[in-house]
Amino acid sequence: MQQILLTGFEPFAGEASNPSWDAIQQLDGWRPDAETIVRARKLPCVFGHSLQVLEAELSALQPVLVIAVGQAGGRTCFSLEKVAINYNDARIPDNSGQQPVATTTDDAGPAAYFSSLPLKHIVQKARQQGIPAEVSFSAGTFVCNHVFYGLMHQVVKTPKVRAGFIHIPYSPQQASRHQTASMSLDLVVAALKISIEVSLLQQPDLQLAMGQLD
Amino acid sequence: MQQILLTGFEPFAGEASNPSWDAIQQLDGWRPDAETIVRARKLPCVFGHSLQVLEAELSALQPVLVIAVGQAGGRTCFSLEKVAINYNDARIPDNSGQQPVATTTDDAGPAAYFSSLPLKHIVQKARQQGIPAEVSFSAGTFVCNHVFYGLMHQVVKTPKVRAGFIHIPYSPQQASRHQTASMSLDLVVAALKISIEVSLLQQPDLQLAMGQLD
Amino acid sequence: MQQILLTGFEPFAGEASNPSWDAIQQLDGWRPDAETIVRARKLPCVFGHSLQVLEAELSALQPVLVIAVGQAGGRTCFSLEKVAINYNDARIPDNSGQQPVATTTDDAGPAAYFSSLPLKHIVQKARQQGIPAEVSFSAGTFVCNHVFYGLMHQVVKTPKVRAGFIHIPYSPQQASRHQTASMSLDLVVAALKISIEVSLLQQPDLQLAMGQLD
Amino acid sequence: MQQILLTGFEPFAGEASNPSWDAIQQLDGWRPDAETIVRARKLPCVFGHSLQVLEAELSALQPVLVIAVGQAGGRTCFSLEKVAINYNDARIPDNSGQQPVATTTDDAGPAAYFSSLPLKHIVQKARQQGIPAEVSFSAGTFVCNHVFYGLMHQVVKTPKVRAGFIHIPYSPQQASRHQTASMSLDLVVAALKISIEVSLLQQPDLQLAMGQLD
Numbered sequence: 001m002q003q004i005l006l007t008g009f010e011p012f013a014g015e016a017s018n019p020s021w022d023a024i025q026q027l028d029g030w031r032p033d034a035e036t037i038v039r040a041r042k043l044p045c046v047f048g049h050s051l052q053v054l055e056a057e058l059s060a061l062q063p064v065l066v067i068a069v070g071q072a073g074g075r076t077c078f079s080l081e082k083v084a085i086n087y088n089d090a091r092i093p094d095n096s097g098q099q100p101v102a103t104t105t106d107d108a109g110p111a112a113y114f115s116s117l118p119l120k121h122i123v124q125k126a127r128q129q130g131i132p133a134e135v136s137f138s139a140g141t142f143v144c145n146h147v148f149y150g151l152m153h154q155v156v157k158t159p160k161v162r163a164g165f166i167h168i169p170y171s172p173q174q175a176s177r178h179q180t181a182s183m184s185l186d187l188v189v190a191a192l193k194i195s196i197e198v199s200l201l202q203q204p205d206l207q208l209a210m211g212q213l214d
Numbered sequence: 215m216q217q218i219l220l221t222g223f224e225p226f227a228g229e230a231s232n233p234s235w236d237a238i239q240q241l242d243g244w245r246p247d248a249e250t251i252v253r254a255r256k257l258p259c260v261f262g263h264s265l266q267v268l269e270a271e272l273s274a275l276q277p278v279l280v281i282a283v284g285q286a287g288g289r290t291c292f293s294l295e296k297v298a299i300n301y302n303d304a305r306i307p308d309n310s311g312q313q314p315v316a317t318t319t320d321d322a323g324p325a326a327y328f329s330s331l332p333l334k335h336i337v338q339k340a341r342q343q344g345i346p347a348e349v350s351f352s353a354g355t356f357v358c359n360h361v362f363y364g365l366m367h368q369v370v371k372t373p374k375v376r377a378g379f380i381h382i383p384y385s386p387q388q389a390s391r392h393q394t395a396s397m398s399l400d401l402v403v404a405a406l407k408i409s410i411e412v413s414l415l416q417q418p419d420l421q422l423a424m425g426q427l428d
Numbered sequence: 429m430q431q432i433l434l435t436g437f438e439p440f441a442g443e444a445s446n447p448s449w450d451a452i453q454q455l456d457g458w459r460p461d462a463e464t465i466v467r468a469r470k471l472p473c474v475f476g477h478s479l480q481v482l483e484a485e486l487s488a489l490q491p492v493l494v495i496a497v498g499q500a501g502g503r504t505c506f507s508l509e510k511v512a513i514n515y516n517d518a519r520i521p522d523n524s525g526q527q528p529v530a531t532t533t534d535d536a537g538p539a540a541y542f543s544s545l546p547l548k549h550i551v552q553k554a555r556q557q558g559i560p561a562e563v564s565f566s567a568g569t570f571v572c573n574h575v576f577y578g579l580m581h582q583v584v585k586t587p588k589v590r591a592g593f594i595h596i597p598y599s600p601q602q603a604s605r606h607q608t609a610s611m612s613l614d615l616v617v618a619a620l621k622i623s624i625e626v627s628l629l630q631q632p633d634l635q636l637a638m639g640q641l642d
Numbered sequence: 643m644q645q646i647l648l649t650g651f652e653p654f655a656g657e658a659s660n661p662s663w664d665a666i667q668q669l670d671g672w673r674p675d676a677e678t679i680v681r682a683r684k685l686p687c688v689f690g691h692s693l694q695v696l697e698a699e700l701s702a703l704q705p706v707l708v709i710a711v712g713q714a715g716g717r718t719c720f721s722l723e724k725v726a727i728n729y730n731d732a733r734i735p736d737n738s739g740q741q742p743v744a745t746t747t748d749d750a751g752p753a754a755y756f757s758s759l760p761l762k763h764i765v766q767k768a769r770q771q772g773i774p775a776e777v778s779f780s781a782g783t784f785v786c787n788h789v790f791y792g793l794m795h796q797v798v799k800t801p802k803v804r805a806g807f808i809h810i811p812y813s814p815q816q817a818s819r820h821q822t823a824s825m826s827l828d829l830v831v832a833a834l835k836i837s838i839e840v841s842l843l844q845q846p847d848l849q850l851a852m853g854q855l856d
Contacts, residue, residue: 305637325538600829612828
């Protein structure tokens with residue numbers, strides 16, 4: 001039985017919940033096919049410690065596919081991140097009180113990694129099923145990007161493993177306190193299932209201009 | 215049996231559906247209490263003719279409450295409109311090909327009417343139930359505002375009748391082609407039920423600053 | 429010598445300056461033609477008292493044209509307001525500490541007045557001269573809208589007097605602390621001159637759809 | 643005499659001008675100090691050819707500092723780009739009709755380079771002088787990012803050379819046709835002078851959280 005690792009985050013920035021964790025919990029134990037099972041794990045919203053937890057899970061599970069998920073308040077769509085950068089710059093403290101400024105995640109690492117998920121293929125399938133989705137070229141400089149970079153820095157050594165990061169909008173409950181965009185949990189879960197199914201195909205990504213996607 | 219009239223619109227601007235009609239259809243026949251039943255009616259997205267259809271329904275049903283609903287692509291929240299203006303100015307043709315510029319809906323009417331729905335009370339209840347909601351001070355200058363103005367111009371003669379207009383975001387299906395904000399149909403329907411229930415209480419609106427609403 | 433009254437506001441919301449006052453000061457004494465002179469006056473950012481100051485100036489100057497100007501942080505363009513509403517609802521206290529909630533400016537007044545400036549003609553001329561300009565359908569519910577409504581409520585009695593309200597973006601100095609849109613003072617001053625010149629023509633407004641304006 | 647290379651672009655996307663070229667032309671020949679002179683050069687808005695022109699200028703001038711500048715319609719601030727990515731994905735054709743999809747700028751190059759300009763120091767100085775400025779983490783995937791990546795790929799071999807990319811908003815003239823944010827040319831020129839002066843100091847960048855910048 002091969003394993004897929006999904007990670008979500010604990011709440012941060014004063015929120016009572018984090019839809020990334022709420023969503024992936026619903027997929028813990030889901031079997032996209034007969035040989036594959038999904039494992040959902042929660043990461044602390046803490047620079048450094050989040051990566052230690054992630055690396056322990058990578059060692060324990062030896063997953064074939066890893067998708068880290070995080071909340072990005074204000075986004076309107078299911079956002080497939082393309083670029084993880086080796087740069088931390090926090091506007092607010094993380095959940096341990098750290099606020100790194102202009103630091104690297106790995107002193108010896110390259111400036112950036114690209115996601116190895118088939119981003120456009122996922123976007124196309126999501127849109128075909130009526131779910132707003134997009135490719136994003138910045139995952140920010142907070143713990144989300146930090147985990148994305150640390151994840152890609154790990155899995156680059158095992159080229160068969162596909163990995164990437166997805167940002168999701170506020171839940172409606174959160175947005176009702178911020179008057180901004182939101183996405184219902186059932187749509188997020190459906191889009192995550194599509195992301196897993198398309199990634200398991202192990203095909204190269206679609207060579208379509210973004211404007212040509214349905 | 216007293217009646218409530220909900221109106222929604224047919225699709226426009228090249229869309230295949232209109233979530234205002236999709237949502238209110240689900241409430242046709244709903245009984246918010248033992249003496250009250252909801253009637254859902256579709257309006258054409260046409261200056262003039264939309265008001266003729268509305269006025270025929272007002273005559274036929276003699277409703278105690280009227281809520282007209284329309285789609286406003288790009289909005290992030292369930293938007294309770296405060297102000298209907300006596301001014302039509304269309305950036306695109308309506309569904310009959312008319313594109314009025316700087317016209318009035320009623321030559322002898324006042325510049326504007328205010329909604330008589332308890333807007334802040336509805337916003338508060340919606341947010342308490344986790345639905346993003348807001349008061350809006352412009353319903354635009356297209357058919358939505360035209361119907362809102364024409365509705366208020368009719369019901370101002372019957373002060374016991376509460377009436378108003380609500381704009382809703384794109385559905386997720388629509389937003390998947392526009393990469394903008396959306397709201398799931400079940401949230402829209404839940405928010406419309408709240409709007410009806412709160413409006414039936416016949417209480418004055420909450421005297422709370424918007425920032426104090428939950 | 430006929431007179432034109434321009435009003436601007438004192439700073440509010442913690443700002444050190446208000447570009448509406450900075451801009452109109454530059455036009456105090458300007459003569460758009462041989463028979464006409466501009467008078468610039470500062471209004472307090474206070475519900476009620478702002479209107480008392482305005483009404484005293486209207487009595488003293490008996491202007492043929494009145495343009496009230498206010499700052500709207502976040503706007504990207506020179507914004508000609510169409511609608512003044514009889515509704516005050518303050519998210520923050522005014523400069524005297526008042527924070528009215530759901531009050532009227534005039535208990536006996538209509539719901540709204542329309543600007544009597546030739547809005548589209550001004551927008552067209554401004555754009556032709558390379559200044560971003562637009563018509564806006566909501567002046568908000570704070571002191572700006574309050575002054576706009578109070579102004580129109582006064583001048584409606586003297587139909588030959590054209591009057592209206594214009595919102596301007598943050599100055600670059602202000603925007604440098606907010607990371608949002610701004611407009612340079614010289615462009616605002618140029619657009620105000622256009623607004624005065626076009627309004628003095630006493631022609632009806634252009635009958636052009638917004639999309640047809642240059 | 644040491645030289646500084648500024649590049650701007652020819653117009654694209656149907657625009658009649660490009661403010662990046664309009665701005666840097668004003669700095670051609672400017673001497674920020676007695677030993678240094680600025681050279682302004684125009685690049686074609688064409689994948690590939692733009693880099694050939696740039697590389698020829700780098701060879702000819704052997705500059706100590708290179709700042710490439712481009713227009714980003716919709717931006718509100720002078721935007722210092724942090725990350726150049728090895729990825730081209732064009733939503734519209736370039737000026738030669740090419741529309742690359744999911745290609746690299748250099749097949750053997752790393753995923754990304756970071757700007758070597760002192761970004762936060764420039765932002766701080768610009769804001770202190772009343773110019774809205776920000777650090778951006780995505781230069782897009784069109785010719786601007788392509789030139790930024792190609793530039794950094796060249797200068798990485800000569801570590802003493804500082805280089806980077808700056809996006810500027812529409813000019814007011816452009817924005818008057820789009821109803822979006824703009825920045826006056828004189829502010830852009832002033833911010834470019836600041837960028838040059840601060841970059842010539844050869845100091846490390848400020849270690850300040852973005853929220854702490856004035």
